[in-house]
Amino acid sequence: MEIKNKVTRHTIFIAVLIILIGAILVYANYQKSKPAGSTISVLFIGNSLTSVNDLPKTVSDIAKSLGDTVNYDAYDPGSYTLKQDSTDQIALGKIKSRPWDFVVLQEQSEMPALADSLVNSEVMPYALQLDSLIHPPGSFTETVFFETWGYQNGDQLYCSSNPTLCNYTSMQNQLTKSYRLMAQKTGGLLAPAGEAWQLARQTHPEINLYADDRHPSTAGTYLAACVFYITLFNKPVTGATSLTLDKSQAKILRQIAEQAVLEK
16 A cells, blocks of 8 residues: 555655646747847847947847847857956956846857867857856846857958868858857857858858958848847847848848848
8 A cells, every 4th residue: 555655645746747848938938038028138248249249239139029038138258268258357257247138159250160169168168168257046047059150251361271261151151050059059049140141141242241251241130130139039030120221221131130030
């Protein structure tokens, strides 16, 4: 009789556990689908690819035009790496300053495009370290990895020692691979701005996404911001403000962002 009671209690415990896990998963999925009029808080940690043209504000402006709100802060010193961020007291202080909904991590523009061995030693450990600080046990903050874009024509200066940098395509492919691995290893979200740029370059080469060989033009920042809106709110960016862009061009970029995020 005692054995039977133990088996029954064990069965009940397992059933309750399954129900709780299911409820947690439902709650998590609900959180990812933001209803109209949502407000989220986002911390952007990056460098000049984030600061040029003020990407965080552009995301906020796009959200506002669609009836949503993004309360944001940013820390983006020029050329900063995740390794530097991992010991930077300002960056760490901002992460701990409030219970953010999302913290965006953007690595230096070339680091994730290097050979796998270098990514594994110089990028991945710091992505994992920062992720563990962003959402410790019990936290609902999500890490978002800002997948950046390859240089317009690769980086010829370091091509001989780093073949993955020799042209745009190989650089972008390695960036995509590395950022996807970071998201996979941490369970974080991926904002595939680099893949959106790649799609835009393939289908609408007349739209200039670059201000120089690596930094974004206003159109480039707009495209990245659309990718972020879709990623953070988990819904299309259809009908968003065009800001200072030509309306027809902005519409094309919004459609490309949706394709890059929602159709993957």
